[in-house]
Amino acid sequence: MAGMMLRVSSVHKSFSEPVLTDISLHLKEREVLGLVGPNGCGKTTLLRIMAGLETPDRGDVKVMGKVGIVFQEDRLLPWKTLWENIALGLKYRGLRGEELIGKVKEYSEMVGLSKSDLALHPRKASGGTRRKAALARALVLEPEILLLDEPFTGLDVKARISLREALRLIWSEYELSTVIVSHQLEELLLLTGRVYVLTPKPARIAEEISVEGMDLKSRLDRVKEALYHILSRTPGSEEPLS
Amino acid sequence: MTSAQRGRKGMAFGVGRLLAGAFMLVIWISASATGMLPGPTEVLVYLASMRPEELFAQVLKTLYNSITGFSLSFLISMALGLISHKSNLIMGFSEALSEIFNSTSALVWSLVLVAVMGVLSPLPPILVVAAVTLPHVLTATVSALSSADPGLLEAIRAVGAKPSDEFFEVILPSSVPLLVSASRVGLGTALRISVVAEAFGSSGGVGYMIIRSYNLADASGVLAWSVVLIALVLGLDQLILKPIERRAKRWLE
Ligand SMILES: Nc1ncnc2c1ncn2[C@@H]1O[C@H](COP(=O)(O)OP(=O)(O)O)[C@@H](O)[C@H]1O
Ligand SMILES: [Mg+2]
Numbered sequence: 001m002a003g004m005m006l007r008v009s010s011v012h013k014s015f016s017e018p019v020l021t022d023i024s025l026h027l028k029e030r031e032v033l034g035l036v037g038p039n040g041c042g043k044t045t046l047l048r049i050m051a052g053l054e055t056p057d058r059g060d061v062k063v064m065g066k067v068g069i070v071f072q073e074d075r076l077l078p079w080k081t082l083w084e085n086i087a088l089g090l091k092y093r094g095l096r097g098e099e100l101i102g103k104v105k106e107y108s109e110m111v112g113l114s115k116s117d118l119a120l121h122p123r124k125a126s127g128g129t130r131r132k133a134a135l136a137r138a139l140v141l142e143p144e145i146l147l148l149d150e151p152f153t154g155l156d157v158k159a160r161i162s163l164r165e166a167l168r169l170i171w172s173e174y175e176l177s178t179v180i181v182s183h184q185l186e187e188l189l190l191l192t193g194r195v196y197v198l199t200p201k202p203a204r205i206a207e208e209i210s211v212e213g214m215d216l217k218s219r220l221d222r223v224k225e226a227l228y229h230i231l232s233r234t235p236g237s238e239e240p241l242s
Numbered sequence: 243m244t245s246a247q248r249g250r251k252g253m254a255f256g257v258g259r260l261l262a263g264a265f266m267l268v269i270w271i272s273a274s275a276t277g278m279l280p281g282p283t284e285v286l287v288y289l290a291s292m293r294p295e296e297l298f299a300q301v302l303k304t305l306y307n308s309i310t311g312f313s314l315s316f317l318i319s320m321a322l323g324l325i326s327h328k329s330n331l332i333m334g335f336s337e338a339l340s341e342i343f344n345s346t347s348a349l350v351w352s353l354v355l356v357a358v359m360g361v362l363s364p365l366p367p368i369l370v371v372a373a374v375t376l377p378h379v380l381t382a383t384v385s386a387l388s389s390a391d392p393g394l395l396e397a398i399r400a401v402g403a404k405p406s407d408e409f410f411e412v413i414l415p416s417s418v419p420l421l422v423s424a425s426r427v428g429l430g431t432a433l434r435i436s437v438v439a440e441a442f443g444s445s446g447g448v449g450y451m452i453i454r455s456y457n458l459a460d461a462s463g464v465l466a467w468s469v470v471l472i473a474l475v476l477g478l479d480q481l482i483l484k485p486i487e488r489r490a491k492r493w494l495e
Contacts, residue, residue: 053396068400075397079415079493088411089401121493141401 003029004064005145005177011049011059018202019045023059025196025205027145027177034188035181036223037198038231043181044072046203047147050179065144065177072149074134076122082133083108083118089141107136110173111166128159132166139170145177152184160187167191189219197226206230280462285469288462300467301474303447307440308432311371315379316425318372323383327413336384344377348438356442367447370439375428382424386417422490426483433475448474 006027013020019042027033035043048054050061051069076085087104095103108118111132122130131151138146151167152160164187170176182188188195193212196205207226211219267282274281280288326333351373355366390413398412437449444450448471455463 051400053400071393071397073393075393077394077398077411077415079418080411088398088403092398092402092404092407123493137401 005029005031006050006064006179007062008046008050009059009062011046011056011061013042013045013049013054013056014202020049020056021202021204023203023205025208027179029177030171030175031194032171032178032180032192034192034195035179035198036183036185036188036195036227037203038200038227039183041198041201042203043198044149046198047149047179047181050145051147063145066141067145067147068138068141068143069147070131070134070138070149070151072153074122074130076130076133076137078122080121081118082113082120082122082125082129085122085133086118086136086140088137093141103140104136107139108133110139110170111136112162112169126159128155128162131155131159131163135163135166139174142174144175145179148178148180148182150182150184151180152182152187160184164190185220185223186216189216189223195223197223197230199230280465284462285465288466289469292466297470300446300448300451301470303445304433304436304440304449304471304474307367307436307447308371308429311368311436312375312379312425312429312432314368314372315376315428316383318376319380319383322380323387326384327387333384336380340377340380343373346373348374348435352439352442355439361443362445363443364445366443367436367439367445367449371432371436374435375432378431379424379428382420383417386420386424387413389420390416419487419491419494422487426479426487429483430475430479433471433478437471 004026008023008025011020011023012018023046025033035046037043045054047069049056050063051067052061052063053069076082077088080088083104086108087100090100090103104118113129113132113136117125117129117133120129122133125133135148135151151163155163167178168191171178180188180192189211194208194210197207197209198204199206206229209222209226211222214222270279271281273279274284322332322336322339326336348370351370352366355369356363359365394412394416395408398407403411437447437452440447440449441453448467452464452467452471455461455467
């Protein structure tokens with residue numbers, strides 16, 4: 001299908017208990033898609049299935065392009081500097097010398113990392129800097145589909161704004177289609193045009209909401225309303241969203 | 243904790259360490275006052291009268307025995323550790339081997355190997371060191387190599403890492419701190435064990451010199467060579483192994 005980058009059809013997944021039930025969704029070309037839902041409902045699992053890191057028990061996933069994933073925990077190699085971490089994927093592809101240096105430089109600048117940031121080991125870098133390095137590590141391989149798992153979680157306001165600006169710049173420069181999982185509703189809704197709201201575990205898609213053309217307040221009201229609605233139907237679940 | 247408090251704590255710690263040295267010296271002086279053993283001065287005089295090339299040759303011999311023996315056990319451990327990673331049979335084999343070797347004394351290894359290879363063979367000290375350090379090094383290696391973070395492995399696979407990249411870029415580096423700590427302990431043990439084995443043969447080394455002095459009823463000689471051994475163990479640990487360990491763990495801070 002033209003203009004479609006990723007399609008998930010009737011995906012089911014269980015570990016010791018069902019986690020995802022009958023999930024169908026799609027990602028359009030150059031779109032920024034949001035996934036929201038209560039803690040532990042299966043958002044990360046869904047993202048991992050999209051990335052091919054987990055196989056669904058039933059249903060299928062069609063991916064029309066190269067996928068890059070940024071994990072919630074950054075997962076940078078602690079014994080390497082941020083520069084070396086970003087260069088990993090290029091090195092595995094056999095890039096060396098000027099070409100390697102040039103690519104790392106391009107994407108580090110794009111996410112807003114300075115030369116001195118790049119020389120740091122992950123432990124010495126701030127949360128925001130590490131998150132940007134993890135983002136750059138995925139971007140250097142020039143994916144067409146970018147999957148971000150809770151990119152704003154654990155960052156302070158300044159780092160969140162800085163990351164948001166970096167993402168906007170990236171989207172304006174490269175042809176990327178993006179899925180963002182986040183329970184930081186405000187950050188998410190500033191960036192996405194469309195969100196899927198998931199129910200508590202086992203996750204189903206409760207609602208698909210287009211927020212295109214709405215101001216932030218209306219977006220927040222609209223998505224919060226959907227969340228309250230699904231939570232009120234599952235007694236015992238507390239308010240898990242910020 | 244303020245830096246002043248930390249400084250005071252470090253100072254107290256340092257004084258404690260100095261006191262331990264002084265404590266040992268006082269015991270030695272008291273014991274020598276009863277005439278049971280030669281005192282520090284006699285031993286110092288003995289040390290000063292040694293031919294430097296003799297001292298150097300024996301120390302080198304002991305270092306050679308310890309390092310070669312330790313390297314042997316390290317290589318065996320790495321090989322077993324690598325295949326243990328993939329095979330439960332080898333995992334069980336390694337574990338039981340550690341237990342058997344751990345239950346066998348350095349004395350037994352020395353006697354058996356010297357009996358089999360003869361007193362003139364240079365091999366028993368090396369093999370005894372390898373056998374005695376093996377259980378510790380093997381256990382540490384097997385657990386170090388299997389302690390790599392699966393999240394990191396998945397992350398580098400996601401950017402195209404091959405199995406060899408997984409080994410060299412995640413499995414090996416994440417085991418370095420454990421391996422270096424184990425090596426530090428292992429090399430200290432190696433030095434102390436190699437002298438036991440040397441004492442049973444006649445191929446030289448600090449252990450051989452200690453037992454030779456003992457057989458000649460030369461108490462100053464026994465103590466002087468013992469001091470050499472202590473200095474060797476401490477010097478190796480403090481001046482070489484500890485700095486290496488600190489360097490290897492730098493990224494952990
Ligand atoms: N590899 C796994 N093995 C077993 N259970 C898992 C695994 N991955 C996730 N789960 C379970 O699936 C559920 C959803 O997890 P996750 O997808 O991480 O939720 P979310 O990202 O929405 O917080 C949780 O109950 C979690 O314990
Ligand atoms: Mg999650």
